[in-house]
Amino acid sequence: MAEKEVLLKVDNITKRFGGIVAVDHVSCTVRKGEVVSIIGPNGAGKTTVFNMLTGVYEVDEGEIIFNGNPIHNKDPKEIVAAGISRTFQNIRLFSDLRVIENVLIGAHIKTKYNFFQSVFRTKKFREEEDKKTAEAIQLLKSIGLDYRRDDYASNLPYGEQRKLEITRAIATGAQLILLDEPAAGMNPQESAELMEFINKLKDQGYTILMIEHDMSVVMNVSDRIYVIDHGKPIAEGLPEEIANNPKVIEAYLGGVQNDAEDQ
Amino acid sequence: MNFVHTMETFVEGKKKILLILLAVFLIALPYMLNSQYLVTVAVKIGSYTLLALGLNVLTGYTGLVSLGHAGFVAIGAYTSSLCAVKLGMNFFASMILGMVVAGLAGVLLGLPTMRVTGTYLSIITLGFGEIIKMIAMNWSSVTNGTLGVKNIPRPSIFGYDLTIANNGLYYLMLVLVLITTLFCIAVVKSKTGRAFQAIRADELASTMMGINITSYKILSFVISACICALGGALYASLIGYIDPNTFNFDVSTLILSIVILGGMGTIRGMFVGAAILIAFPEVSRFLMEYRFVLYGVILVLMMRFRPQGIMGWKSTMPYRLSKNVKEQVEKMDKNAPLNLLNETKG
Amino acid sequence: MLAQQIFNGLALGMGYALIAVGYSLVFGILRLVNFSHGAIYAFGAEMAMVFIGLNFGIVPGIIASMILTGILGIAIDKIALEPLRKKHSMPIASLITTIGVSNIITNLLIVFLGSEKRNFPQLFNFGSVKIGSVVISSTQIMMCVVSLILMGVLVFIVYKTKIGLAMRASEQNAKAANLMGINVNFVISFTFFLAGMSATIAGALVGGYYQIVYPNMGFMAGLKAFAAAVLGGIGSLPGALLGGLIVGVSESMAASFMGSTYRDSIAFVILIIVLIVRPHGLFGRKGITKV
Numbered sequence: 070m071a072e073k074e075v076l077l078k079v080d081n082i083t084k085r086f087g088g089i090v091a092v093d094h095v096s097c098t099v100r101k102g103e104v105v106s107i108i109g110p111n112g113a114g115k116t117t118v119f120n121m122l123t124g125v126y127e128v129d130e131g132e133i134i135f136n137g138n139p140i141h142n143k144d145p146k147e148i149v150a151a152g153i154s155r156t157f158q159n160i161r162l163f164s165d166l167r168v169i170e171n172v173l174i175g176a177h178i179k180t181k182y183n184f185f186q187s188v189f190r191t192k193k194f195r196e197e198e199d200k201k202t203a204e205a206i207q208l209l210k211s212i213g214l215d216y217r218r219d220d221y222a223s224n225l226p227y228g229e230q231r232k233l234e235i236t237r238a239i240a241t242g243a244q245l246i247l248l249d250e251p252a253a254g255m256n257p258q259e260s261a262e263l264m265e266f267i268n269k270l271k272d273q274g275y276t277i278l279m280i281e282h283d284m285s286v287v288m289n290v291s292d293r294i295y296v297i298d299h300g301k302p303i304a305e306g307l308p309e310e311i312a313n314n315p316k317v318i319e320a321y322l323g324g325v326q327n328d329a330e331d332q
Numbered sequence: 333m334n335f336v337h338t339m340e341t342f343v344e345g346k347k348k349i350l351l352i353l354l355a356v357f358l359i360a361l362p363y364m365l366n367s368q369y370l371v372t373v374a375v376k377i378g379s380y381t382l383l384a385l386g387l388n389v390l391t392g393y394t395g396l397v398s399l400g401h402a403g404f405v406a407i408g409a410y411t412s413s414l415c416a417v418k419l420g421m422n423f424f425a426s427m428i429l430g431m432v433v434a435g436l437a438g439v440l441l442g443l444p445t446m447r448v449t450g451t452y453l454s455i456i457t458l459g460f461g462e463i464i465k466m467i468a469m470n471w472s473s474v475t476n477g478t479l480g481v482k483n484i485p486r487p488s489i490f491g492y493d494l495t496i497a498n499n500g501l502y503y504l505m506l507v508l509v510l511i512t513t514l515f516c517i518a519v520v521k522s523k524t525g526r527a528f529q530a531i532r533a534d535e536l537a538s539t540m541m542g543i544n545i546t547s548y549k550i551l552s553f554v555i556s557a558c559i560c561a562l563g564g565a566l567y568a569s570l571i572g573y574i575d576p577n578t579f580n581f582d583v584s585t586l587i588l589s590i591v592i593l594g595g596m597g598t599i600r601g602m603f604v605g606a607a608i609l610i611a612f613p614e615v616s617r618f619l620m621e622y623r624f625v626l627y628g629v630i631l632v633l634m635m636r637f638r639p640q641g642i643m644g645w646k647s648t649m650p651y652r653l654s655k656n657v658k659e660q661v662e663k664m665d666k667n668a669p670l671n672l673l674n675e676t677k678g
Numbered sequence: 679m680l681a682q683q684i685f686n687g688l689a690l691g692m693g694y695a696l697i698a699v700g701y702s703l704v705f706g707i708l709r710l711v712n713f714s715h716g717a718i719y720a721f722g723a724e725m726a727m728v729f730i731g732l733n734f735g736i737v738p739g740i741i742a743s744m745i746l747t748g749i750l751g752i753a754i755d756k757i758a759l760e761p762l763r764k765k766h767s768m769p770i771a772s773l774i775t776t777i778g779v780s781n782i783i784t785n786l787l788i789v790f791l792g793s794e795k796r797n798f799p800q801l802f803n804f805g806s807v808k809i810g811s812v813v814i815s816s817t818q819i820m821m822c823v824v825s826l827i828l829m830g831v832l833v834f835i836v837y838k839t840k841i842g843l844a845m846r847a848s849e850q851n852a853k854a855a856n857l858m859g860i861n862v863n864f865v866i867s868f869t870f871f872l873a874g875m876s877a878t879i880a881g882a883l884v885g886g887y888y889q890i891v892y893p894n895m896g897f898m899a900g901l902k903a904f905a906a907a908v909l910g911g912i913g914s915l916p917g918a919l920l921g922g923l924i925v926g927v928s929e930s931m932a933a934s935f936m937g938s939t940y941r942d943s944i945a946f947v948i949l950i951i952v953l954i955v956r957p958h959g960l961f962g963r964k965g966i967t968k969v
Contacts, residue, residue, distance in 0.1 A: 123540060149542035163533035169651050174530045178542035180523045187522035203660040210664055219650040241542060397770055448957045451711060455908050456953055459946035466943030585777050592774050624785040631778030632758050639771040
């Protein structure tokens with residue numbers, strides 16, 4: 070099988086908070102069209118990795134290369150424009166806005182008209198606004214959320230809120246979608262739907278990097294898996310390799326009770 | 333909720349007739365009132381509607397609470413009346429100049445949003461209001477200091493004075509309120525308005541959508557400042573005399589109270605809020621000093637029982653799509669690929 | 679001249695500091711700027727005046743007013759603010775409520791006592807001290823002494839007593855404190871009581887200093903004390919003291935060297951500069967962004 074083009078290359082990144090090393094020389098590679106998972110016990114530093122990837126935290130050491138360009142320590146909005154978008158562990162929708170408005174906000178950077186064009190309702194404004202609205206509706210239809218288009222995001226059931234958050238991330242035009250525990254709090258049926266959804270995204274050519282605890286989801290959708298514990302990388306490989314890796318089993322069974330909240 | 337839905341459906345269905353009725357009512361109002369005092373009150377309500385529309389952009393939509401908006405009102409009122417009194421400039425030119433100066437001050441006050449958020453930002457705006465007052469008091473060579481600006485001329489168009497007596501000031505107010513309302517609707521229903529509301533809901537998530545929150549916050553300050561300066565210019569020409577104490581902290585809280593009473597983040601609420609809070613002290617003169625006590629009681633009760641404001645419901649009507657989009661939606665296939673990705677490549 | 683102004687400013691600043699602690703205490707626990715605090719201060723001063731007028735004598739009159747004002751503080755919280763907390767209202771709802779409460783208190787004072795300025799008795803009169811060219815009146819000395827004692831008492835209460843520990847625990851995390859068996863609502867009431875009492879003392883001292891009280895006296899003083907609280911780092915007692923002194927000294931310097939019209943605004947100029955440089959005030963703590 071020919072190796073696909075590398076989309077994201079994380080090289081030995083480190084993050085310290087005071088004296089604590091939250092992420093210690095973690096590396097990973099994501100190729101175009103892959104679904105890659107990062108797993109590890111609570112407090113392992115997974116979300117911190119995401120925060121560095123998206124520019125929320127500065128990287129103390131190491132570099133992040135996306136599409137051939139360094140993006141570490143760039144402003145979050147530049148990283149979004151470069152093509153990385155994310156969801157959050159605790160859903161962060163614009164909850165008092167409608168579903169379609171959430172998706173349109175996702176498309177913010179791709180909506181090309183300026184302030185004055187919108188005030189005077191010029192042709193350019195109307196065309197662009199119509200185009201983006203139609204695209205947003207198309208996206209919602211493909212994802213099966215269009216029947217919720219006019220609802221307020223806060224009125225959606227949990228599973229659909231997760232779905233909407235992913236939709237919003239897709240709407241930014243990102244090539245790489247980071248999913249932070251997408252199955253958290255879902256019942257088995259919702260998780261099954263989520264897996265189907267992620268596979269659908271993969272078929273469409275999206276690249277996904279995911280943090281997840283639900284092993285059935287991880288094992289079913291991932292092409293490759295990275296495992297970190299206490300901020301350090303401990304294993305990487307195909308799902309079946311990881312499932313049988315003694316170090317991983319020890320990290321999960323031996324260290325869980327000592328760890329603090331992962332954030 | 334059901335009541336809101338029934339009402340909204342009714343309004344939506346009879347929109348054209350209702351708008352015509354409203355226009356006729358507003359145009360005929362001064363003749364129905366037939367009293368200079370009542371027309372003055374109506375113009376005052378209009379001025380405060382402008383101020384509330386201005387603050388609403390910042391506080392209602394962007395979620396930044398300002399406790400010093402009287403400062404922007406003062407800038408608009410002082411700049412326009414000084415230009416009119418000292419330089420003999422036309423009302424409209426001096427009003428626009430006032431808006432420009434206020435807009436610049438808005439940029440200045442917007443800059444701290446890069447470092448300061450939440451309550452602390454509100455405190456900075458409070459300080460801003462006090463500092464503007466201090467400048468008005470002390471820059472005597474320009475502002476006349478504590479003596480204030482007297483004999484502010486009424487606006488005039490082609491030599492025709494717009495006064496309370498000939499209802500000109502009332503119609504001017506009506507036109508300004510109409511333009512400002514349309515402007516606000518245009519801003520809110522665009523990517524700018526969506527960015528404002530996104531920032532209000534969740535700053536971090538907004539950043540992650542690629543929204544430049546600093547520049548949108550500054551833009552919000554500028555829009556808000558310009559509208560308030562417009563209201564200030566109108567208000568100054570209505571009362572004919574301003575001094576630094578015309579624009580104290582009480583004015584800032586009054587504007588904020590209008591926005592909240594009417595319903596933050598709604599445009600309809602600003603009219604209702606201004607009408608109630610400005611008319612209330614006038615119609616309740618018989619209550620004497622108690623009316624200000626009652627004013628406080630109203631605020632407290634509102635916050636307890638209807639914090640979203642009188643008009644602060646969420647619309648139950650579907651999201652409005654243009655004809656063009658509706659046609660496209662009909663043709664859409666729900667199994668079509670997620671074509672957004674391909675587009676960014678091309 | 680300069681030394682004299684500095685000393686005048688320090689005495690005045692002590693008064694601001696006492697009002698500022700009220701803002702700080704309440705903000706610490708509720709994360710709420712209590713805009714009614716200026717009115718509470720005016721209420722305390724006016725009530726002290728009323729009780730003294732009823733021949734209570736000066737000190738018992740002030741104490742009676744302290745208790746009454748403390749109870750007013752509790753009442754404001756119980757009637758207006760606690761219901762909002764129970765409903766988990768938006769923070770701005772509480773803020774507007776305190777503005778409304780401020781309106782109610784001030785205008786009730788005007789209705790019942792009249793809006794005019796009334797003479798307040800001089801509290802202390804045992805001559806004045808002269809050091810070089812600086813004349814320090816007994817009122818100024820007593821303002822400093824009483825304020826310092828009161829600040830000491832407050833620091834003792836907050837850091838050395840059981841209720842103080844409960845206050846600090848509620849400040850850190852009200853939910854967790856509640857689960858540990860702390861009656862958070864009682865702690866909040868107690869905080870409002872303390873804030874009301876210190877505001878009364880400030881009102882009586884400042885009233886005695888200028889020998890004047892009026893219902894609107896809390897408006898400007900409240901805003902400036904609030905600036906002082908934020909300046910020092912709202913939620914911090916030493917911060918309130920430092921902030922109060924900075925505001926007092928800068929005000930008296932501005933009034934004598936720049937003109938009396940600068941008096942009321944100089945505090946805000948300093949406030950804005952401090953907030954831009956140190957967004958959480960001089961002694962304030964910074965939070966970490968969590969995702």
